[in-house]
Amino acid sequence: MMMVRKSKGLGERHQKILDFIASYQREHKHPPSIREIGEYCDISSTSVVNYYLDQLEKSGNIERDRKISRGVRLTNGAPIGDMFRVPMMGVIQAGEPIPVPSNADFGSFTPEDSVEVAMSLMPAKEKGKELFALKVQGESMIDAMVNDGDIVILKPTQDARNGDMVAVWLSDRNETTLKFFFKEKDKYRLQPANPTMKPIYIDKGESLEIKGKVVMVIRKVERYN
Amino acid sequence: MMMVRKSKGLGERHQKILDFIASYQREHKHPPSIREIGEYCDISSTSVVNYYLDQLEKSGNIERDRKISRGVRLTNGAPIGDMFRVPMMGVIQAGEPIPVPSNADFGSFTPEDSVEVAMSLMPAKEKGKELFALKVQGESMIDAMVNDGDIVILKPTQDARNGDMVAVWLSDRNETTLKFFFKEKDKYRLQPANPTMKPIYIDKGESLEIKGKVVMVIRKVERYN
DNA sequence: CTTGACACAGAACAGGCGTTCGAGTATTAT
DNA sequence: ATAATACTCGAACGCCTGTTCTGTGTCAAG
Numbered sequence: 001m002m003m004v005r006k007s008k009g010l011g012e013r014h015q016k017i018l019d020f021i022a023s024y025q026r027e028h029k030h031p032p033s034i035r036e037i038g039e040y041c042d043i044s045s046t047s048v049v050n051y052y053l054d055q056l057e058k059s060g061n062i063e064r065d066r067k068i069s070r071g072v073r074l075t076n077g078a079p080i081g082d083m084f085r086v087p088m089m090g091v092i093q094a095g096e097p098i099p100v101p102s103n104a105d106f107g108s109f110t111p112e113d114s115v116e117v118a119m120s121l122m123p124a125k126e127k128g129k130e131l132f133a134l135k136v137q138g139e140s141m142i143d144a145m146v147n148d149g150d151i152v153i154l155k156p157t158q159d160a161r162n163g164d165m166v167a168v169w170l171s172d173r174n175e176t177t178l179k180f181f182f183k184e185k186d187k188y189r190l191q192p193a194n195p196t197m198k199p200i201y202i203d204k205g206e207s208l209e210i211k212g213k214v215v216m217v218i219r220k221v222e223r224y225n
Numbered sequence: 226m227m228m229v230r231k232s233k234g235l236g237e238r239h240q241k242i243l244d245f246i247a248s249y250q251r252e253h254k255h256p257p258s259i260r261e262i263g264e265y266c267d268i269s270s271t272s273v274v275n276y277y278l279d280q281l282e283k284s285g286n287i288e289r290d291r292k293i294s295r296g297v298r299l300t301n302g303a304p305i306g307d308m309f310r311v312p313m314m315g316v317i318q319a320g321e322p323i324p325v326p327s328n329a330d331f332g333s334f335t336p337e338d339s340v341e342v343a344m345s346l347m348p349a350k351e352k353g354k355e356l357f358a359l360k361v362q363g364e365s366m367i368d369a370m371v372n373d374g375d376i377v378i379l380k381p382t383q384d385a386r387n388g389d390m391v392a393v394w395l396s397d398r399n400e401t402t403l404k405f406f407f408k409e410k411d412k413y414r415l416q417p418a419n420p421t422m423k424p425i426y427i428d429k430g431e432s433l434e435i436k437g438k439v440v441m442v443i444r445k446v447e448r449y450n
Numbered sequence: 451c452t453t454g455a456c457a458c459a460g461a462a463c464a465g466g467c468g469t470t471c472g473a474g475t476a477t478t479a480t
Numbered sequence: 481a482t483a484a485t486a487c488t489c490g491a492a493c494g495c496c497t498g499t500t501c502t503g504t505g506t507c508a509a510g
Contacts, residue, residue, distance in 0.1 A: 030290060070255065272500075
């Protein structure tokens with residue numbers, strides 16, 4: 001019968017193989033064998049799988065370790081282990097102090113209490129740094145475009161540069177908040193992320209404790225109650 | 226001769242095996258075989274390697290896929306390949322139509338046009354699904370707690386259940402927006418995520434095209450300009 | 451001393467696996 | 481039409497690999 005011949009690039013079959021390798025790797029934590037690929041992609045001969053694998057290797061989509069079992073892998077930018085594990089230190093909530101990790105805390109946290117972020121999503125400057133995560137509780141951070149349940153990832157720091165989004169503890173107001181930080185003539189301007197809301201000003205005399213600089217916000221959208 | 230008996234925990238040999246697996250994995254991009262481990266660790270019998278591997282598995286240091294070649298991997302730190310690659314299909318912007326991927330688009334995107342998300346961050350239900358990502362352009366989604374530059378990850382779907390956050394195309398208003406979806410008696414209620422903002426109502430007669438359901442929002446906080 | 455747990459060696463087995471070869475069919479170009 | 485190219489199949493070969501079984505020596509407790 002008629003099967004439209006693809007002039008160039010990846011055909012449907014190439015694509016299916018690529019997808020299968022990716023999903024198999026995710027599920028089994030190791031690459032599939034040639035025969036497993038054939039089974040899933042309805043290819044009855046191992047030589048045909050090998051045939052396509054050769055093409056995918058030539059086109060740079062996969063890498064193969066010849067003669068080695070399951071020696072096939074995708075050649076996308078981030079192969080393996082390219083994630084960053086960030087400790088979840090607690091919650092950030094208006095009216096509560098911000099828990100900042102001590103040096104001893106780093107490295108001693110369980111996977112359940114940590115957040116994994118792909119390197120590719122990290123702002124370049126922050127890679128490999130000592131970051132920590134906080135879960136936002138309550139809706140008091142809405143003016144920072146941060147909602148209840150969001151996860152904010154912070155870099156611990158005491159001083160901020162203009163434009164940084166920081167987590168601050170305003171002891172005068174007994175309040176925790178996330179704002180963009182600007183140093184002006186004789187005061188600090190804390191600008192909400194939401195442009196429709198007005199900034200608050202803090203005299204340089206007043207206490208303003210910067211706990212960390214926000215580098216990322218993650219929100220899992222489950223359901224609205 | 227005298228070989229000091231280790232009372233408990235990891236012995237020198239266990240450690241050497243662990244180290245070898247790690248370094249081999251780094252160098253070859255795939256785990257070593259039992260015989261390769263034995264060769265490096267000066268163990269002349271595969272059964273002895275198997276003997277230690279069993280112990281390391283019991284003590285939780287490694288995981289094994291029995292019967293599968295090179296089916297051994299470390300369990301600490303960075304789990305390998307535990308990420309999800311989501312294609313970045315374009316931008317979502319008020320007044321513009323939403324680009325929704327066709328079946329052919331999946332899998333044919335370059336790393337630069339994709340977003341990697343750790344599995345552990347994914348809502349359980351969405352794992353392995355055909356997701357796609359959009360970059361938010363403009364500040365028109367602020368009432369959805371989404372800012373300019375944010376990345377939203379969507380699951381393509383035409384119908385939504387109450388409480389889902391959806392991307393909709395309101396052809397009457399020639400507008401794209403992100404809202405929480407609620408079906409009411411004779412109309413649809415589109416509830417902004419920001420509780421301080423009022424919902425908009427759409428009669429069931431009016432056209433309302435649901436393009437996808439939002440499962441995650443990611444924001445890289447760089448700097449405020 | 452005996453016993454048993456432990457560490458190790460060697461060999462053999464069975465199945466997994468990548469590779470290769472021969473042959474056949476469909477599609478496209480000449 | 482004819483030839484070249486692309487694709488598919490089935491089978492066989494042989495190495496790779498995890499598993500298992502038997503046996504040996506060490507060491508500490510009874």
